[in-house]
Amino acid sequence: MVVDHPESMMFPTNIGAPNFSPVPIKKEKDHMINMARMNAKQEYDRIMELVTVLKKQADNIKKRLEMTDLIYQAKYNFKIVHGKTYWLVENTDKNITELVMLGPNDWSGKHPPHYNYLAPVRSLGDHTWEVVEDE
16 A cells, blocks of 8 residues: 555554554553542642641640630739740639739749649730740
8 A cells, every 4th residue: 555645644654664553541541640649649648737737726826815715814913024924823712713923833832722723824925825835
């Protein structure tokens, strides 16, 4: 068979033409879907790492807001200094929550027996309060 324009044919038309073999479509599709899944999984994993960080930040903000509510409901008679550690205590004699300057180990003797120490806290610059972990 002789063809006038062999370059326009989708298959080889003579003995000297380049080797021709059908494209293995199934194999190509499998390769492409595996690559797509691998890339999507990497992207998904990166997003989930970010979600974990954001969830931790959101939980910390929620804890700060809960502590802030407790502090502003507590009784205290001094000016708050940002960054200074105070103590949230339950005063069992008066049945109230108080904010005090002295921790359980700051007293010259034993701390008052009617103080139930709840948490060491610190005022932050945005007027929220956090629990001090290293006290």
